[in-house]
Amino acid sequence: MAGSLETRSRVASSLNYIQQRKDVARMSLHPTDLSSHNVANEQRTGEQQRRSTAPPALELDGISLAFREKRSLLPVLQDVSLTVKPGEFVSLIGPSGSGKSTLFHIIGGLLKPQQGRIRMHGRDMTGERGHISYMPQQPALFPWRTTLDNVLLGQENAPRKNTAVPPQYASERERRKEALQWLEQVGLGKFAKAYPHTLSGGMQQRAAFLRALLSPQELMLLDEPFSALDALTRADMQQWLLRMWEKNRRSVLFITHSIEEALLLSDRIYVLSARPASVVHVVDVPFPRPRREEITLDPLFIEWKRTMTSWMREEKHKLDGDMDNAQSVHKNIPEDGLNRHE
Numbered sequence: 281m282a283g284s285l286e287t288r289s290r291v292a293s294s295l296n297y298i299q300q301r302k303d304v305a306r307m308s309l310h311p312t313d314l315s316s317h318n319v320a321n322e323q324r325t326g327e328q329q330r331r332s333t334a335p336p337a338l339e340l341d342g343i344s345l346a347f348r349e350k351r352s353l354l355p356v357l358q359d360v361s362l363t364v365k366p367g368e369f370v371s372l373i374g375p376s377g378s379g380k381s382t383l384f385h386i387i388g389g390l391l392k393p394q395q396g397r398i399r400m401h402g403r404d405m406t407g408e409r410g411h412i413s414y415m416p417q418q419p420a421l422f423p424w425r426t427t428l429d430n431v432l433l434g435q436e437n438a439p440r441k442n443t444a445v446p447p448q449y450a451s452e453r454e455r456r457k458e459a460l461q462w463l464e465q466v467g468l469g470k471f472a473k474a475y476p477h478t479l480s481g482g483m484q485q486r487a488a489f490l491r492a493l494l495s496p497q498e499l500m501l502l503d504e505p506f507s508a509l510d511a512l513t514r515a516d517m518q519q520w521l522l523r524m525w526e527k528n529r530r531s532v533l534f535i536t537h538s539i540e541e542a543l544l545l546s547d548r549i550y551v552l553s554a555r556p557a558s559v560v561h562v563v564d565v566p567f568p569r570p571r572r573e574e575i576t577l578d579p580l581f582i583e584w585k586r587t588m589t590s591w592m593r594e595e596k597h598k599l600d601g602d603m604d605n606a607q608s609v610h611k612n613i614p615e616d617g618l619n620r621h622e
């Protein structure tokens with residue numbers, strides 16, 4: 281795969297660049313910052329070691345799925361494999377209609393793949409529900425519940441047994457107290473008793489994110505959570521998410537259409553082809569953390585953005601061509617063994 285080789289050689293040159301950047305960062309560290317910096321580094325190193333020996337939070341191994349439409353087949357995913365290690369932020373990017381949400385439905389156990397396995401924290405979870413926390417494109421808050429009660433919903437509905445990572449359950453009183461503290465932290469303290477229609481779009485997204493964050497499942501799937509927001513609110517929310525994630529380091533799989541968002545937030549990006557989707561590029565994002573908005577002005581960031589834009593354009597053209605010949609994608613199939621329209 282020429283694309284993958286190109287990606288890896290680019291990563292190698294990026295790493296040199298990062299090393300130079302780290303030297304610069306070390307030189308500019310103020311002496312009074314050193315003690316807390318060292319303690320934080322030691323804690324981080326211990327945590328990093330634990331994570332590096334733990335099994336991946338999520339492993340997709342050769343996932344394939346086709347939908348059946350009447351007597352024809354619509355292949356949507358073809359041999360998709362990817363990994364999210366514990367505490368990693370991984371993004372999926374691909375043309376519209378390539379199968380990203382379908383992949384989330386498979387991970388969440390709503391659909392069963394025709395081929396391939398899903399493991400979470402080392403356990404086979406193919407076709408099982410309830411093991412992920414999920415944040416959809418729309419905040420999907422219940423209008424009849426207060427912000428606080430919406431935030432607590434993920435904990436109420438979480439499975440109590442047979443989970444990949446056994447959840448720690450607190451009493452209802454403790455959970456409410458913790459949720460209130462989080463609401464304060466994200467600037468929604470005054471809105472704990474308010475109903476969703478009184479919150480702005482960004483506030484609703486923060487509440488939806490908290491609901492996913494406070495769910496006991498370790499792995500979070502975020503499906504284009506900022507797509508409905510205006511550009512400025514979206515940029516604010518990206519920064520907010522970066523800070524929240526850097527504090528909590530949950531394992532995240534994130535769908536986005538924005539190349540810039542993927543580069544800004546992720547440790548790794550899987551680029552999907554046009555439908556049927558397969559992984560065509562894997563980008564190990566070379567920018568150090570913590571990351572801030574300024575990184576989007578970095579020449580290397582801009583170069584990556586340009587490269588990924590050309591990949592996406594290529595895939596989109598394939599999809600457009602595919603749609604012109606939509607009938608050729610559909611094949612006659614036997615009656616059984618395939619997913620139907622939901």
Ligand SMILES: Nc1ncnc2c1ncn2[C@@H]1O[C@H](COP(=O)(O)OP(=O)(O)OP(=O)(O)O)[C@@H](O)[C@H]1O
Binds near residue numbers: 375378621
């Ligand atoms: N239940 C279903 N039955 C039949 N076809 C489906 C079903 N769900 C999705 N599809 C088709 O599968 C393809 C992939 O859809 P999916 O929503 O996964 O794409 P996506 O990459 O998430 O798109 P977008 O980026 O626009 O949200 C589309 O052609 C869609 O029409």
